Amino acid sequence: MQDNSNDKKLSWAGAASVYLQREVITMIFLGFSAGLPYLLVFSTLSAWLTEAGVQRSAIGFFSWVGVTFSIKVLWAPIIDNLTIPWITKHLGQRRSWMLIAQLGLLFGLFYMSTMEPDAQIWTLALLATFVAFCSATQDICIDAYRIEAAAGELQAAMAATYIFGYRLALLASGAGAFYIADLYHWQLTYQLMALLMLVGIVTTGFISEPPHTASTRWGSLEKGLFERFDPKRLSSVNSKLVRAVIMVYAPFFSFFREYRGHAAILLLLIGVFRISDITMGVMANPFYLDLGFTKTQIASIAKVFGFFMAILGSALGGVLVVKVGIMKPLLITAILVVITNLLFSVLALMGPDLHWLALVIGADNLVGGMSNVVFIAFLSNLVNQNYTATQYALFSSIMTLPGKFAGGFSGMIVDALGYPVFFVYSACIGLPAILLIVHFMRKKSLCLT
Numbered sequence: 001m002q003d004n005s006n007d008k009k010l011s012w013a014g015a016a017s018v019y020l021q022r023e024v025i026t027m028i029f030l031g032f033s034a035g036l037p038y039l040l041v042f043s044t045l046s047a048w049l050t051e052a053g054v055q056r057s058a059i060g061f062f063s064w065v066g067v068t069f070s071i072k073v074l075w076a077p078i079i080d081n082l083t084i085p086w087i088t089k090h091l092g093q094r095r096s097w098m099l100i101a102q103l104g105l106l107f108g109l110f111y112m113s114t115m116e117p118d119a120q121i122w123t124l125a126l127l128a129t130f131v132a133f134c135s136a137t138q139d140i141c142i143d144a145y146r147i148e149a150a151a152g153e154l155q156a157a158m159a160a161t162y163i164f165g166y167r168l169a170l171l172a173s174g175a176g177a178f179y180i181a182d183l184y185h186w187q188l189t190y191q192l193m194a195l196l197m198l199v200g201i202v203t204t205g206f207i208s209e210p211p212h213t214a215s216t217r218w219g220s221l222e223k224g225l226f227e228r229f230d231p232k233r234l235s236s237v238n239s240k241l242v243r244a245v246i247m248v249y250a251p252f253f254s255f256f257r258e259y260r261g262h263a264a265i266l267l268l269l270i271g272v273f274r275i276s277d278i279t280m281g282v283m284a285n286p287f288y289l290d291l292g293f294t295k296t297q298i299a300s301i302a303k304v305f306g307f308f309m310a311i312l313g314s315a316l317g318g319v320l321v322v323k324v325g326i327m328k329p330l331l332i333t334a335i336l337v338v339i340t341n342l343l344f345s346v347l348a349l350m351g352p353d354l355h356w357l358a359l360v361i362g363a364d365n366l367v368g369g370m371s372n373v374v375f376i377a378f379l380s381n382l383v384n385q386n387y388t389a390t391q392y393a394l395f396s397s398i399m400t401l402p403g404k405f406a407g408g409f410s411g412m413i414v415d416a417l418g419y420p421v422f423f424v425y426s427a428c429i430g431l432p433a434i435l436l437i438v439h440f441m442r443k444k445s446l447c448l449t
Contacts, residue, residue, distance in 0.1 A: 023150040026207055027158045030142050031165025032172075033200025037105050037135040039173040040112075040193055041065050041128045047178070047285040047295075048186045052117035056286060060411025062125065063282040063404060068132035069139070070401030076140050076393035077248040092209025094148070098141040099204050104134035106197040113190035138200070139396070144389040149210035159376060163314055167307060172196060175303025182295040251387035252394065258384065262443065266382065269436040270395055271402045273330075273375060276337050276430030277368060278403025280344065280423065282410045287344070287419055292352035301358050306365040313369025320370070321377050330378055331437045333371035334430065340364045341427035348419040375399070 039045075042063065049059045079097050083089075087096040108131035115124045146158050173193055180189040256263045288298045320329040343360045350356050379395045406429065414422045 021150070024158050024161050026149075026203065027146060027162040028165035028168075029199055029203040030145070030207075031162035032169040033102060033165075033197065033203065034135070034139055034142050034162070035166035035169030036173050036193065036196055036200075037109065037131055037138075039170055040109060040177070040190065041132050041135070043281055043285045044173055044177045045128060046282065047289065047298075048181070049117050050286045050289055051186070054117055054121065056283075056411040056415055058121070058411070059286060060282060060414075061408050062128065063407040063410065065125065065128045065132050066278075066404045066407070067401065068129060069136045070397045070399075070404055072136040072140055073390070073393040073397040075137070076390050077251075079137065079140050080144070080247075080389055091204075094141055094145045095204055095207065095209050098138060098145070099201065101134045101138035101141060102197055102200045102204060105131060105138065106194050106201070108134060109190055109194035109197065113187045113194065115187075140389065140393050143392050143396075145207075145210055147388045147392075149207075159380075160314075163373070163376075164311070167310055167314075169196075171303060171307045175299040175307070178295045178299035178303060182299070251384070251390040254384050254387055255382075255391055255394070262440075265436065265439070267398055269433065269440065270379070271398045272430075272436065273334065273433045274371075274399055275403040275406055275433070276341055276426055277364075277371075278400060279406045279410055279429060280341050280426040282407040283414055283419070283422065286411075286414075287348070288357075290419070291348070293354075293357065297354065297357075301354070302361050305358060306361050309362045309365035310369035310372075313366040313371075314373045315369075316366075317370035317373030321374055326374065326378050326381065327437065327441050329370070329374045331434065331441065333367060333374055334434045334437055336367040337371055338427045338430045338434070340367050341423050341430065345420045345423035345427075348423060 042065075045062065046059050049062065050056075080093075083093065084096045084100065087099070090096075091099060108127055112124060112127045112131065115127065117124055142162075146162060150158060177189045177193065180192060259266055284302070285298065288302060289295075317329065317333070320332075340360070340363045343363055347353070347356050347360045379392065379399070382395065383391045410422065410426075413425060417425075
């Protein structure tokens, strides 16, 4: 893990001036493009399905569409190394794949708008899966671009503006979608969301291809792995095949070699840290609607007010990391996530009380913003800079997979036990993350600070 210490102290004005850099500003628009599709195949889609009369158990299974985000590491090496005929020649490796993914998102979202959920549920599910696949592919490209487009001292600022753009997109695809659907209908909502993908497409056209070495790198680790195959006995074709396999394998080998016996437990922590809030999020919008809140109330409190609380939480998370390091804030936010899930259980017992809704939503988004920033800092410090794109894809894939799988059963749990018990359950499954963080805080040799 890398050392986060900052030897050179800057003035507040000097530190803030980093946000005027072109690369940093660009990440706002790419972050918006990355964030826009997420809710449209997750909680916003759940609300559309609820109003269309789709059973809650089926809505819960729709969350499995999000598993696509959790397995993107499977095709991340392809995006690193495979060129697209003609397009890559003119746009470069990162921009060509980014553009293909964005065009797929525009098409998929627009096609979803033509569906009638109650009559075309399977077709809608396939389209949602396609949109999730394109979105995950875009995430891989943007992460790689962010890492390669600027020097290391700009990375924190680029991550911050990326999150800001991402949150703006969540506001548009969350609150904005609810406002439009309340005034008109869901089909028009998804058509307008599809057109907003032009933000990412236009940005991709304006940015420059970053210098990158992922597709051509052949360092000491790769040479060492290649020599194990006795290269003198390999034919030309076999040599190229072995080299291709090594390029895919090296990032994973590097991680397990660096962390050795702790690697598997680290991956387990990455997998369970967000399981509680992801599982709860599947049923959030159906819960608000079933409790009796209107779409306008949900948009105003859960989306708009929640947006500003999440931004505040992100800022607080960044300050915590600077002041006390990563692990203590990681433990604090993991505990707070469990507590906020229990507040939802209280709201379920209280009924449609707007003041309680504001309190619960505010606390949930404040804690969510804090935990997101702290966790990104944690993952960024685990990454080996030689294999940033693929290793980050591995971490971001694993961090959502358990939550997406558990979320698929959320509708069945609500139907069987009700919302109060469901939120207690979603809180309890966050306890293993707390225990694992405590475990690593005791492992001084890992330099997890």
